[in-house]
Amino acid sequence: MSDHGTILRLGLPDHLAERCAAISEGSTGAPPPSPVVVAWLHHACRIDENPVLEVACHAARSTNSPLVVHAGFGGRHDFANDRQTLFMLQGWAGLQADLRERGIAMSITPPDSGGTSGLRHLAGRARMLVTEDHPRNPYPAWTRAIAAHVHGPVIAVDASCVLPGRMVQGIHDRAFKFRSACESGWNARIHREWPACGLEAPVAGEADLPPGALDLMGRSDQDLRDLVGSWPVDHSVGPVPGMNGGEAEARARWNRFLETDIDRYHRRRNDATDDGTSGLSPWIHHGSISPFRMAREAAARGGDGCDKFLDELLVWRELSHHFCRTEPGHDRIGAVPAWARRTLEAHRNDPRSMRSWEAMSRSRTGDGLWDLAQSSLRERGWLHNNLRMTWGKAILEWCADAPEMLERLLDLNDRYALDGRDPNSIGGLLWCLGLFDRPFPEDRPVTGSLRTRPTAAHARRLDPDRLRHRIRGHISRDRVLVVGAGVAGSMAARTLLDHGHDVVLLDKGRGPGGRSSTRRRGEGRRVAHDHGCQVLRLRGDHRRPLTESWIRDGVVTEWRPRVRLIDGTVRPPADDWYVGTSGMKGLVAHLQSDLRVRFGHAVAAIRRHDDGWHALDENGERIESARRMVLALPAPQARRLLEPLVEDPGRTIDAEMIRTMSAVDFDPTWTLMTHGVEVDPGFDVATDPDPDVSWLCREASRPGRDDHGAWTMHATPDWTRRHLELDRKEVEPLLREITARILGCEVPPGDAHRWRFSLVSRPAGVDHLRSADRSLAVCGDWCLGNRVEHAIESGIAAAGCILRDLGASRVDAAAGTLFQDA
Numbered sequence: 053m054s055d056h057g058t059i060l061r062l063g064l065p066d067h068l069a070e071r072c073a074a075i076s077e078g079s080t081g082a083p084p085p086s087p088v089v090v091a092w093l094h095h096a097c098r099i100d101e102n103p104v105l106e107v108a109c110h111a112a113r114s115t116n117s118p119l120v121v122h123a124g125f126g127g128r129h130d131f132a133n134d135r136q137t138l139f140m141l142q143g144w145a146g147l148q149a150d151l152r153e154r155g156i157a158m159s160i161t162p163p164d165s166g167g168t169s170g171l172r173h174l175a176g177r178a179r180m181l182v183t184e185d186h187p188r189n190p191y192p193a194w195t196r197a198i199a200a201h202v203h204g205p206v207i208a209v210d211a212s213c214v215l216p217g218r219m220v221q222g223i224h225d226r227a228f229k230f231r232s233a234c235e236s237g238w239n240a241r242i243h244r245e246w247p248a249c250g251l252e253a254p255v256a257g258e259a260d261l262p263p264g265a266l267d268l269m270g271r272s273d274q275d276l277r278d279l280v281g282s283w284p285v286d287h288s289v290g291p292v293p294g295m296n297g298g299e300a301e302a303r304a305r306w307n308r309f310l311e312t313d314i315d316r317y318h319r320r321r322n323d324a325t326d327d328g329t330s331g332l333s334p335w336i337h338h339g340s341i342s343p344f345r346m347a348r349e350a351a352a353r354g355g356d357g358c359d360k361f362l363d364e365l366l367v368w369r370e371l372s373h374h375f376c377r378t379e380p381g382h383d384r385i386g387a388v389p390a391w392a393r394r395t396l397e398a399h400r401n402d403p404r405s406m407r408s409w410e411a412m413s414r415s416r417t418g419d420g421l422w423d424l425a426q427s428s429l430r431e432r433g434w435l436h437n438n439l440r441m442t443w444g445k446a447i448l449e450w451c452a453d454a455p456e457m458l459e460r461l462l463d464l465n466d467r468y469a470l471d472g473r474d475p476n477s478i479g480g481l482l483w484c485l486g487l488f489d490r491p492f493p494e495d496r497p498v499t500g501s502l503r504t505r506p507t508a509a510h511a512r513r514l515d516p517d518r519l520r521h522r523i524r525g526h527i528s529r530d531r532v533l534v535v536g537a538g539v540a541g542s543m544a545a546r547t548l549l550d551h552g553h554d555v556v557l558l559d560k561g562r563g564p565g566g567r568s569s570t571r572r573r574g575e576g577r578r579v580a581h582d583h584g585c586q587v588l589r590l591r592g593d594h595r596r597p598l599t600e601s602w603i604r605d606g607v608v609t610e611w612r613p614r615v616r617l618i619d620g621t622v623r624p625p626a627d628d629w630y631v632g633t634s635g636m637k638g639l640v641a642h643l644q645s646d647l648r649v650r651f652g653h654a655v656a657a658i659r660r661h662d663d664g665w666h667a668l669d670e671n672g673e674r675i676e677s678a679r680r681m682v683l684a685l686p687a688p689q690a691r692r693l694l695e696p697l698v699e700d701p702g703r704t705i706d707a708e709m710i711r712t713m714s715a716v717d718f719d720p721t722w723t724l725m726t727h728g729v730e731v732d733p734g735f736d737v738a739t740d741p742d743p744d745v746s747w748l749c750r751e752a753s754r755p756g757r758d759d760h761g762a763w764t765m766h767a768t769p770d771w772t773r774r775h776l777e778l779d780r781k782e783v784e785p786l787l788r789e790i791t792a793r794i795l796g797c798e799v800p801p802g803d804a805h806r807w808r809f810s811l812v813s814r815p816a817g818v819d820h821l822r823s824a825d826r827s828l829a830v831c832g833d834w835c836l837g838n839r840v841e842h843a844i845e846s847g848i849a850a851a852g853c854i855l856r857d858l859g860a861s862r863v864d865a866a867a868g869t870l871f872q873d874a
Contacts, residue, residue, distance in 0.1 A: 058180075058205040062114055064107060067247055068209075071103050071216045073185055075206040076199040084203050087179035088260050089253070091121045092171060092198070093339075094191065096184050096211040097143040098299045099150045099251070101342035104209045106249045108182040109156075111207075117179045118256035121151055124161040125283070126169035131467040133286035134852055135433055139470055141276050142297035143340050145268040150299070152269065157256040159265035163283050170262035175201040177260075184339075185210040187217065187376035188475045189383050211339060212475075213370045214241050214347050223378045225389065226488060230371045238366050242347040277856040281849075286594070287819075288848045289468060290551050290855025292433035293527055294863035295334065302335035310349060318360035324436035325518040330361075331434065334470035336369075343369075371488065372479025382478050383462065385455045385485070392486025395500030396454040402498045407450035410601035413464060414550055416646075421511040422446050428523045429468040431552050437480065440465075442505040444484035449498050454485060463597065526864040529553045532854060533678035535655050535667060535693075538566025539840055540831045541684030542643035543847030549647060551855055556676055557647055558667055560654035563637070564644055567810070568840065570635030573803060574727055579760045580635050581725040581751055583805055586766075587611065588630040588639070588840050595844065599630075607642045609633045613736035613753040622735050631754050639840075650676070658683075658693050660704060665828060680860065682850050683830045686809035687716040687816070690830050704823045709830075712816050716834050719769035720776055721746075721810035724787035726802030727762035733795050741794050744771040748794055763799075765791045769811070780804040812838040819849035826857040 059072045091108035099105070105121065112119035123144045125137065141160075148158040161170030175181060175198050183195055185208035199206040210216040215237040224230040268276070277291065309330040313320075320328025335341050347365055350358040376382045385393070407417050415423035415430065425443040429435045435443065444461055451457040461481040466472035483489060491501035529552050534545045537559035545555045559566075567584040588608060590599045602608045608630040616622045632638035656670040658681065665681035666674050683690045691713040697705040736753035740746055747766040752759035765787060767775075775783055784804040792799040812834045821830040831850035833843035854860050 059207065062107075062111060064110055065247060065249070068103050068107050068110070068249070070219065071185070071210040072107060073208050073218055075195055075208050076202065078180075078202060078204040078206070083179065084177045086177065086260070087117055087204070088174070088177055088256060089115065089117045089119045090174045090178045090181045091119065092174075092181060092183040093121060093123045093147075094184060095186055095337070096339035097123070097140070097147055097297075098302075098340050098342060099147065099154075100299065100303075101246045101344050102211060102339075104182055104184055104211050105251055107207065107209050109249075109251050109253045111180050111182060112253035115179055116254060118260055119156055119253035120174060120256045120260055121147075121156060121158040122161075122171055122174055122262075123147075123158070124170045125163040126161060126171065129473070131286070131289075131463070131472070132163070133289035133467065134280050134856060135289045135291055135468070135470065136472075137283065137285050138277060138280045138291045138856070139295070139297035139334065140338060141268075141280060142273070142301075143299065143338055145271065145276060146298040146300060148268055151251075154251050155255050156251065156253060157261060159261045160268065161262060161264055162266060162279075163285065170265060171198060172201060173262035176203075178202045178204055180204040181206045183208055184212075185217065186212065187373055187382075188473065188478065189376075189380075192380070212343060213373050214238055214344055214366060215370065217370075217373055217377050220374055224371065224374060227367050227371055230374060231367050234366070234370065238347075241344070242351045242362075242366075245348070246342070246344055274858050277858065281852060281856050286848075287852030287855075288547055289430075290852060292431075292470065293529075293861040295433055295470060297335070297338060297340065299340045302332065302341035305332055305335065306330070306341055306346060310353065314350065314353065314361055315355055315357040317357035319357075321360065321364075322438045323514065324439040325514050325522055327522075329436065333437075333474075333476070334434065337471040337474040337476070368479070369476050372475040372477075375482075375487070376475040376478055382475075382482075385458050388454075388482055388485045388487055389489075391491050392489075392502060393454075395491065395495075395502065396485070399498050399500045400453050404449055404451070404498060406452070406604070408601035408604045409460065409463065409597040410605065412447070412450065412460060413467075413597075414546075417450065419446065419507050420516065421507045424516065424520060424523065426464065429464065430550060432523055433468060433470040435465075435469060439510070440480060441484065442507055442510045444481055445499075445503075445505040446507050447484075448502075458482075458485065524552060527552070527861060528864070529861045530679035530854075530859075531555070531664075532680040532682060533558065533665060533667060533676050534682040534684060535559075535658075536566070536682075536684035536832075537561070537564065537640070537644065537649050537651070538684060538832075539568055539640055539643065539843035540833060540847035540850070541566075541682065542640055542647065543844050544682045544684060544829075544831060544851040545647050545847075546643060547848055547851035548854060551851075553854075553860075555647065556678070557644070557649040558653045558655055558676060559649065559651050562651055564640040564649075565637035566640060567807065568632070568636045568640050570632070570637040571725060571803075571805070573725060574760065578758065579727045579751075579762050580757060581762060581764045582631065582636040582749075582754070583723050583725055583764055584807070585636050585840060586747055586749060586764075588632075588636075589627060590630055591627075591839075591841060595841070602639070602642070603630075605642075606633050607639060609755045611754055613750075614734070616735035616738040616741060618740045633756060655693065657696070660697065660700065660827075679827065680854050681828045682854070683828070684832055684847060684850070685830075686718065686832060687713040687834045688718070688809065690832070694830075704825055704828065706824060709821050709823070712818070712821060713830070715814065716812065716816050717814035718809040718834070719811045719813045720772045721769065721807040722767040722772045722775060722783055722787060723805045723807065724765040724767075724784065724791055724802055725762070725805070726765075726788065726791065726799050727751075727760045728800040729761040729763055729795060729797065731795065731797045733797075738794065742790060744768055744790050745794060748791065763791065763795070766810075769813070772806075772810075776806070776808075780806060809834075812842075815842075819846050820853060822850075822853045826853055826860075829853045 089112040415426040537557040569584040657668040664679035738748040751762040829850035831846040835846040836842035
């Protein structure tokens with residue numbers, strides 16, 4: 053217990069007082085008007101045995117102040133995505149309902165609430181703020197930051213560890229030392245009941261809640277999913293079928309495990325193909341079940357299985373919390389032991405078989421067991437801990453050095469795992485780099501004296517087919533048909549494929565590209581023109597790992613041409629420019645590398661039937677069908693397919709959807725492709741060099757291109773509109789004359805191409821559109837803008853719409869204790 057005066061004055065019972073620490077005693081200025089006591093929760097998502105709530109209720113009664121419990125999504129979490137956000141929201145919705153039954157108000161604020169965050173608003177009115185004493189970064193820094201805005205005291209309460217973390221004496225780097233230091237403290241607590249403590253407090257009114265607070269009462273699970281879909285989070289990682297957040301779910305799963313499986317835990321826990329673990333780590337991470345109850349009930353049951361479970365729950369889990377508490381830089385490479393850093397540094401330059409982030413995240417490393425483990429994380433949000441150790445160790449040989457390995461471990465685990473971003477995750481992942489371990493005498497390439505866990509050896513200890521069935525069996529996912537195989541459609545398709553859906557793409561073209569096309573011309577088709585999308589800028593940090601992977605794997609390459617600006621000056625690009633290494637269509641081809649694409653199929657109509665969506669050709673014959681459909685087409689083309697369905701009895705497509713697409717405007721572009729120009733005009737790219745020209749490019753300036761004197765020119769939208777309906781043979785000499793004027797030389801005859809839907813001039817302003825029943829989604833760059841990044845995000849958003857739909861995936865009753873609904 054902290055000896056700060058505030059905690060002493062509260063007169064808390066011993067079991068609560070020992071868990072409290074004063075972060076700040078508050079200011080001495082005038083108190084805020086109409087003050088409240090605030091309980092800020094971020095991991096302790098439960099009513100049962102929640103010391104944060106109990107301390108807050110005690111403080112509210114003692115000061116006769118209304119109590120507001122708060123949980124918000126305003127913090128800028130790494131890897132905030134649909135999966136993590138929905139799991140949290142399901143838990144908070146249940147807690148809000150439970151608190152309301154007790155007369156306690158709970159505010160939940162979304163990430164897009166705007167202006168001052170809900171927590172900051174409440175902090176300005178707080179007589180006292182009670183929160184969790186949670187050691188994992190960034191929460192200690194966030195707690196200190198919010199304390200600066202609170203007039204009254206700020207108290208942190210340990211709601212996670214049976215032995216409060218601040219009571220552990222010394223600093224311990226090995227499990228046996230930690231056990232010795234804590235054993236008496238654990239034994240004093242796991243054999244006694246948690247004292248009854250009423251959750252009563254003065255009632256807060258509506259005016260006490262922050263602006264934008266959500267009332268989730270009466271909202272269905274699908275409502276929560278739709279709400280998450282409207283938030284600015286990463287929609288590329290979908291919810292896990294059968295894994296629902298909340299205290300009721302956690303208690304049901306714990307009771308089932310305690311009654312049927314814990315007695316065999318010591319024999320079955322290390323077999324990744326068996327259903328021998330509790331699978332409760334996601335709910336423990338989010339505080340949806342009391343660790344005090346789990347420890348107490350396991351100790352009361354007794355036996356070898358319970359003893360081993362307690363060893364994991366108390367020793368290894370609380371050791372990780374202890375490490376995070378005593379090592380502020382616990383998520384950086386400097387936190388691993390000195391001996392491990394030395395051996396890793398000594399082998400920094402050893403030859404390695406590099407893998408990109410994309411190859412790892414999508415299970416494309418070529419290592420069968422590792423890829424299967426990664427599929428478990430990506431598709432099911434969970435990885436058996438024994439297999440996770442082997443998974444983690446393998447990454448070092450695929451990374452440039454240990455810091456990159458740690459970055460990959462944290463990314464892949466915390467992005468996909470529902471138990472990620474946890475002190476226990478930190479302990480387990482850094483164990484792969486030597487934490488809580490010792491050096492081994494044999495010095496090996498790359499790993500040095502670190503303990504090794506070869507995937508080949510682990511694979512021999514289990515049945516891969518059984519593991520594959522455990523991960524992917526007992527679940528059925530709807531087939532999805534994607535119409536339009538450009539960037540948006542390809543991104544939507546592979547996002548769905550990565551979540552286990554069967555996907556097929558249809559496209560009217562002869563090959564990959566869409567508006568990111570590469571045309572080959574001339575004798576032997578040796579002259580390449582990127583005649584659609586000209587440059588990739590790939591702005592923003594949101595997809596940085598994807599961009600870095602494409603560079604590392606040679607999908608795209610940096611382009612540094614001489615750029616002539618509108619004022620006539622010539623210089624390199626002001627920001628990073630990239631091009632497809634084998635032409636702009638190379639990026640689309642890469643996105644489609646493991647997709648099933650049927651080219652040469654123009655969809656003339658779509659129809660909804662009892663078995664799903666049908667794509668029809670011009671003769672009304674069915675090309676393909678699926679339960680779900682994504683239209684990744686320019687807005688006018690998508691609108692023409694959907695308009696006949698507005699009056700269908702099912703009313704799946706509404707008029708508002710059509711109006712939104714009708715409001716989208718595109719600029720058309722006539723393009724000239726020519727080669728055989730033998731002069732160097734002193735620039736490679738000219739932007740707006742003429743009132744009739746928006747872009748002129750020397751194709752040989754693109755990396756890896758042969759110099760055939762090839763140039764590509766885009767006319768301005770205004771010029772194109774004036775000549776839009778001319779035949780290409782009529783337009784070609786006009787374009788050639790303009791190009792010759794700019795280059796100052798004769799230009800050989802070439803080819804003209806008309807893009808009716810070239811650049812979006814007025815986007816829809818939403819990342820995708822969907823049918824009322826979520827069975828059909830529409831996407832394209834036109835939803836958000838006119839860049840490749842917009843197409844990527846829109847395709848992901850359309851896939852996310854399907855992944856969030858409750859009916860798109862179904863878990864069988866035989867799925868086992870982990871993946872079956874409780």
